[in-house]
Amino acid sequence: MARKKVVLAYSGGLDTSIAVRWMREQWDVDVVGCAVDVGQMNPAEHEAIRERAMAAGALDIEIIDARDEFADRFLAKALQANSLYEGKYPLVSALSRPVIVEHLVACARRHQADGVGHGCTGKGNDQVRFEVSTRTLAPDLEVFAPTRVWGLTRAECIDLAEQWDIPIEASKEKIYSIDENMWGRAIECGVLENPWSAPPEEPFTMTVNSKDAPSEPRDLVVGFERGVPVSLDGTAMSLRSIIELVGEAAGSYGFGRLDMVENRRVGIKSREVYECPASLALITAHQDLEGICLERDVAREKQRVEIRIAELIYDGLWHSPLMSALQAFVESTQQHVTGEVRLRLEPGRCYGVGRRAPKGLYDHDLATYDAGDTFRHEDSAGFVRLWGLSVETWSRRQGPGSS
């Protein structure tokens, strides 16, 4: 019988490099690497990644540039839904898994593979996302998860890399586990495992410490069409470029760091440190624009839907019927979320200081306290009396107004 073939999500790092050779030896399978760029790769490293995969014994390696697709098909939707897990985390890693899996599956088809593989541990969310998406998109493919069963420590992996002549840059004392893409960066492990210890400065790369930020504020004007950014400071550009530029600007002001304890799908509470300058700045801008564009009841209902969407993304259910249904609701709310927001950057801060929209619902003549007021003041007295009638009756009979 021919050996099975597995397409492995390959990052070029220590674990997935060891996994290539380990799966071949332990499970007698052929391995094709598939490295998907969602903004974490330096194009100059492509050659090194290719060489490492081949040195580890891969049959072949594909490097796929999914940056624009990630922005246009995934991040745009997350942004329209202001997606923040547990009210804070913009779902950096969670959002990248479905696009990576789509490419893994396509790559598996091209290579007529029997399964896909990933390097996630058994304690995290990422295994859930990889496997649930794979089983949804391609239920016939087997899933291989070597790191979940091999029981190797980091030091043992490094020894194996040496023994197998796999060129890796890892050092035995690397303390953080990092996952990143254009939406931000997730940092775990090391001293961060004590939730009482303040995060040290060293692991941050997308944000400066706010005490080193420029003292002069800087404004950015983000233009939106139907809830998706289409321009920056008046210049039309791709969503990916906007994300990159906003991320650099906000990061240079030390904006976007998060420190939280979050609830993983597998039931563990975990201390997470993030830096998310682009995503948090763009969500701030989008929410600000929605403030003048969404009718009140739509805005309130949307907040409920947003919480559910964030949970679905976090829990690996991007590819699910509920997600499509809720996204259809969000999409319909975004019809008139077209306009501009002026964001102000100050050390450690990013906030809206101006917004305008051609179909906005802000009506100056209704809102003004100056001349030109069109609000019918005489309607208010009766409205307010009826609004309070129920509690007034309660008070008289049963509450503080009763005797």
Ligand code: ARG
């Ligand atoms: N806790 C985050 C999530 O579940 C980030 C996980 C990132 N993985 C990592 N290797 N640091 O989405």
